Amino acid sequence: MTLQENYQQIVDDQRKYVEQGNTVDYTFRKQQLEKMKKILKDNEKEIHDVLKKDLNKPDHEVILTEIGIIQNELEVAIKNLRYWMQPEKVASPLTHKGSKSYIIKEPLGVVLVMAPWNYPLQLSLVPIIGAIAAGNAVVLKPSEHAPHTSDFLARVVEENFDSSYFTVVQGAVEETTELLKQRFDHIFYTGGSAVGKIVMRAASEHLTPVTLELGGKSPAIVDEDANIQMAAKRIVWGKYTNAGQTCVAPDYLLVQESVKFKLLKAMKKQIKSLFSKNLLQGENYARIINYEHFKRLTAFLNEDHIVHGGEYNEEELIIEPTILDKIDWEDPIMQEEIFGPILPVLHFENIEDALSLIKSREKPLALYYFGENPRMQSQVMEYVSFGGGSINDTFFHLANPYLPFGGVGQSGMGSYHGKAGFDTFSHQKSILKQTTKFDIPFRYSGGTVTSNILKKFLS
Ligand code: NAD
Secondary structure, eight states, X not given: OOHHHHHHHHXXXXXXXXHTTTTOOHHHHHHHHHHHHHHHHHTHHHHHHHHHHHHOOOHHHIIIIIIHHHHHHHHHHHHHHHHHHSOEEEOOOGGGTTOEEEEEEEEOSEEEEEOXXXXXXXXHHHHHHHHHHTTOEEEEEOOTTSHHXXXXXXXXXXXXXXXXXXXXXXXXXXXXXXXXTSOOSEEEEESOHHHHHHHHHHHHXXXXXXXXXXXXXXXEEEOTTSOHHHHHHHHHHHHHGGGGOOTTSOOEEEEEXXXXXXXXXXXXXXXXXXXXXXXXXXXXXXXXXXXXXXXHHHTTOOTTTEEEOOOEETTTTEEOOEEEOSOOTTSGGGSSOOOSSEEXXXXXXXXXXHHHHHHTSOOOSEEEEEOSOHHHHHHHHHHSOOSEEEESOSSGGGGOTTSOBOOOGGGEEOOBSHHHHHHHTEEEEXXXXXXXXXXXXXXXXXXXXXXXXXXXXXX
16 A cells, blocks of 8 residues: 555545544543543653653653643543533524524544644644544644654554544655645644645645644843843743743843843853753753754854853753853844754843834744833733733743634644634534524515615614
């Protein structure tokens, strides 16, 4: 069987499975979510092991940013599933008197979820929670750059789920290219924008809708009235967790010039207190995914700019948490998403100028504002367009299952997490149920009397 025939078979089997109505039932969907919960619990040790092998993820990061987020999403989905699935009643205008209007949440069918390597478990399973809750069959394509996690996912999915319902396809560019030729009912892609375009192009062949969870340069802004110690701690944590390989990590820092010295001093202190002295040997600190990314990142380490860190261990692919100062917008590090543990610092005099500069660039996936003035907080959140973000925090908005998560413009399209995930993978089928007890006449043509009544009703 060729790759193409094999993938075609998978999609055909899954479509049949959905069309036969196997996934419609509330109890079936709930059981699948419970099963996922059990898989996480039963395989906790192996999950830690595979994430250590792929990225040297520290145990507390695995608990907080991988297993913990998936568990929270599962809890919310299991708790709310029945409610999410219920048809939604909506109002009807006076012209529709006698009728009832409602929306049925219908499964889309067979969905493809393509995941990246940086949170290889969480970014595979959280979209799938939404897809399963919404009653779809799922093909997961995990990232080839996190092979131990991909193998783990392939094994547990095969052992626990009927492949006509949920299956894992492994592989790199050749396999993914073939897979993308199949007709899916939705494609959910997380990763860089170059491949995002490939995905969207392939999806257009079948008019398949897509969700694209992309990246971008997410700023952290620190204003003069910010709680500096708190800002330093939360920026350091958000930036250097997973060695900066986080889509919502603060990419660069914009600080009001009068508090810059104090902030940098506090951040250096926080790096020392939050991370191990032996991090270059891999103690409690993630490594860079591969040599190519390691080389790309170390090229940014210019002695003239390093104010903290800058050391690395080439053998272990580890780069110290690093701060670069005296950076301006034209520097190479400001031209692309960094996706590593290097934080360039820029300063501003007026917040308005800083915001205008952010607005003149592509819309970021996240934005973080540190400052105490509520008016300024609202202004920043409302004046600049970005995927989502926080006031006086970084990263943590992503872990709230009640907040839809997704980008805007070049940082992505569509969203998920909690109910947003269920909605992404559902078709909203609008139904009008009309009465047969009477029939209001004015929609039918019948001279000026009805036209006049109609105009009155519609105005
Ligand atoms: P990646 O290289 O693992 O690629 C993602 C997926 O695309 C994988 O499944 C991979 O097999 C597939 N792929 C790669 N090349 C392909 C090709 N030529 N044709 C078809 N498929 C292909 O991950 P990445 O792109 O390096 O991920 C990093 C990027 O993802 C960053 O830009 C980051 O900001 C973004 N990201 C976004 C989010 C989010 O939630 N918005 C989360 C994590 C990462």
